[in-house]
Amino acid sequence: MAKRPKHEPETNKHLDRFKYTKDQAVEKPFNWAQMWRLLKYVKPYSKKLLPIAIIAMLVSTIVRLVVPILIGKVAIDIAIKGQDVPFLTKLVIGIFILYLLSYVGNVFRIKYVNILGQNVIYDLRQHLFSHVQRLSHRFFDTRSAGSILVRIMNDINSLQELFTNGIVNLLMDVVMLTGIVVILFVLSPKLAIAILVILPIMFYISTKLRRNIRRSWQDVRIQQSKLNSHLNESIQGIRITQSFSQEKENTEYFDGVNTDNFNSWDRAIKKSSMFRPFVEMSNAIGTVILIAFGAYLILNNSIEIGTFVTFSFYLGMFWEPISRLGMMYNQLLMAMAASERIFEFLDEEPNVEEKSDAVNLKDMKGHIEFDHVQFAYDEKRIALHDINLEMKQGETVALVGHTGSGKSTIANLISRFYDPTKGAVKIDGVDLRDATIDSVRQQISVVLQDTFIFSGTIMENIRFGNPNASDEEVIEASKVVGADDFIQRLNNGYETEVEERGNILSAGERQLLSFARALLANPKILILDEATASIDTETEVMIQEALRKLLKGRTAIMIAHRLSTIREADNIFVLENGKILENGSHNELMDQKGEYYELVKAQFQMLDAI
Missing domain, CATH: 3.40.50.300 (P-loop containing nucleotide triphosphate hydrolases)
Structure with missing residues (x-):
């Protein structure tokens, strides 16, 4: 385990700045309704991709269930015991063919579950982003950009493992376990009961871990949200930070948030990591019971050696899906913690209805x-x-x-x-x-004092006001507001990349672009909110005539x-x-x-x- 950072999250005063956040851990039982809601995103692919993945999974699983019987009951108890070499040769060839079939099934299973998972993640992220786009300003007034970013990126990414492997693998492991239990009881009920006696104890203890593990993964999501919020704020305000020589103070803030993020992962991993060793211990106990009680049954002629060998195969196979189900349960808890936060946003209704x-x-x-x-x-x-x-x-x-x-x-x-x-x-x-x-x-077009310029070209930024406008219309709008002169002086003119937030442009130039964008939209109502505040006096004089043209025939509100x-x-x-x-x-x-x-x-x- 990594070394614990020096700061204690409980006493870190720097986290006070995040008190506004609405993120909080909640104690809830496992929400099956929410899980079914999450699985609805699989429905569009349930007729094509999912059936192929399930059929491929069933083929490989059935092969794995059949092979131990062929080795133990058929090869040992019949072919070897009867010294039937031709039959044994055919059996070996048959088992080899079955393994090839299992290989092909696994290839198709892995391919199609990954295609399925990526499509579901794409749809879910697209749905969440589209929904957030439609929410009212009140929603954004109470949440930082970083916390919203975490929902759309990190929380949805945490569902990727569930959809790319979890769903079909869960079905595969359930089929595998059910098949193994049925076969074991058919072969020898006494030995099966002796081996599986450890299961009730294992499930009891694992159930006790669920609440703590789930709460831990919820806390991980919350701390990641705070970390992203601070990162977003720090990067956006780097010029202010450097202007006031506050790099050290900002680093201390980050250290505090980063420490909480580290500790939340540390706690979650410690709790989650307890499950696999417990499964391995259960496997060891089962193996001891198999050797002891199995040998006793062989000596009393209750079972044959082939049955004992078959049991050995199935015992090794039995704890593998149990271990995977444990990891799957951790994935499920992570998915539930993430989906709660995702659906919180999706359930948010616009205040402006x-x-x-x-x-x-x-x-x-x-x-x-x-x-x-x-x-x-x-x-x-x-x-x-x-x-x-x-x-x-x-x-x-x-x-x-x-x-x-x-x-x-x-x-x-x-x-x-x-x-x-x-x-x-x-x-x-x-x-x-x-x-x-x-x-x-x-x-309605709005021109703000702090105009926003998107990454892309000058042409694309102006055309944002009217996506269907031609290049000639964009250039004409720029000429009207006096932006064409400085644009033409740029190396690539209207095709110049302005970089993030238009960093290569001055405040006045960015404002002129916003005027051109507003004019291109041809609004009936124009709102200018301190729109000339960033323009120098000379530039302002130049655009007064342009403003008269821009405002003509329109209702204009000037702040x-x-x-x-x-x-x-x-x-x-x-x-x-x-x-x-x-x-x-x-x-x-x-x-x-x-x-x-x-x-x-x-x-x-x-x-x-x-």
Whole structure:
């Protein structure tokens, strides 16, 4: 066993940062309903791959059951005892042919169970990923990317052994054990009972281990989730870590999480490893009983030597599947621990539900209404209080206010990333809860301050807004927002690989790509959430005209602090603590000398100070 790390997980203060996680070990009995649910993923292959694997398994198993009888009862008690050399020769040839048949059966069994297993794993991972894609923002608010990654990758990978070998091997071992027990009792009931007397004791002790072993594998999954969460966080934030020289502190965090992961595996392996030696001890006891009691029966002419030899073969064969079943049980426990976590995600329903009779919002005009809307992220945090506002078709609306005033929440409700706690959000007079989610979001584009660039080419990233767009349409959208100039200066132009998160691009360049992506989608409603915050003043001036073209004929919601971005808006809503303080055009609000006036004055004072 590997040396235990120096940190004790119970006292590791660095793990406090993971208290938010929803992962926890649970004490449950073995859930057969859940296992049957897992096995349903085998159903699509039950007519082709599974029958071939089972037939191949039965052929090899039957051969293994028949050969000991041919050697003990036929070869020894008949051919050798009767000194029938021709018959013995034929028997040897026959046994050789049977072994060849068993070899062919094993080849087909291994081939098709692996094909079956890989297909099931593929389907399960695809199903889980597709389901997670459809979950609401609330789901991702309470879970780290690393913990989600662990479910889709590690937990499903842990089921691989079950589906590639476990299912058919379990059936093979059950058939083998049943066949051996039946044959032993047919050959000699007395000797069979004497040898198998150890079985009840073995099953009693192994049953006692189940609860602890299962809990241990649950804990392994939880610690792996924490480890992946920290790894994901550390890699994503490596620049911040290095900027503040926190590498040592981050390493200590990792050491603590890694120690817990190590110790969870250590405990699980120790408990699981107790089973195989116990099986081997049972085999040794059975062998002693066979020699002692078998010799007694031979001396009393109760059995023949061939029967004793046959028993010896079957005894060796008997404990092999018992040992495999023990390992299979460990696999089953690991699979149950993983499947609980997988089905927890699959059973998660979107908070933003789509009605069965939801309507398609075709040809959206872009008239938006908030009717007495209240929204809370949780019971203690109300983000919007009784909001009433109207955004007319084709109107450019600006939302301003301090951080936490509710600006982004309004944008999220329009995109229906959340549903209001009270009241209704309407587009073209239709309550968004009565419309299909896709029909709403397909006609809305969102440009965020922290824009996300996917690995791939510039062309692929812009085309993400409209997968059916031609290269010419992508280039035209880029020209409109002023992105074409810097793209053309890149070595491979639009075919330049941007690497993970667009690391080769500046913040401003990434923002311009997001503008081009939004324009290519040709939305009816455009939401710009601090979209020009990462663009320098020179670039901002360049894209002002592009923005005018982009916003023309569309309802636009702009969340920004820069006066230059919002002063030309048709209507400006000033928010504070989830309430609308005032609204109007730039000039109207300046004349009122209210909160907006103070915000503008403060901005000018800051610029003067610079």
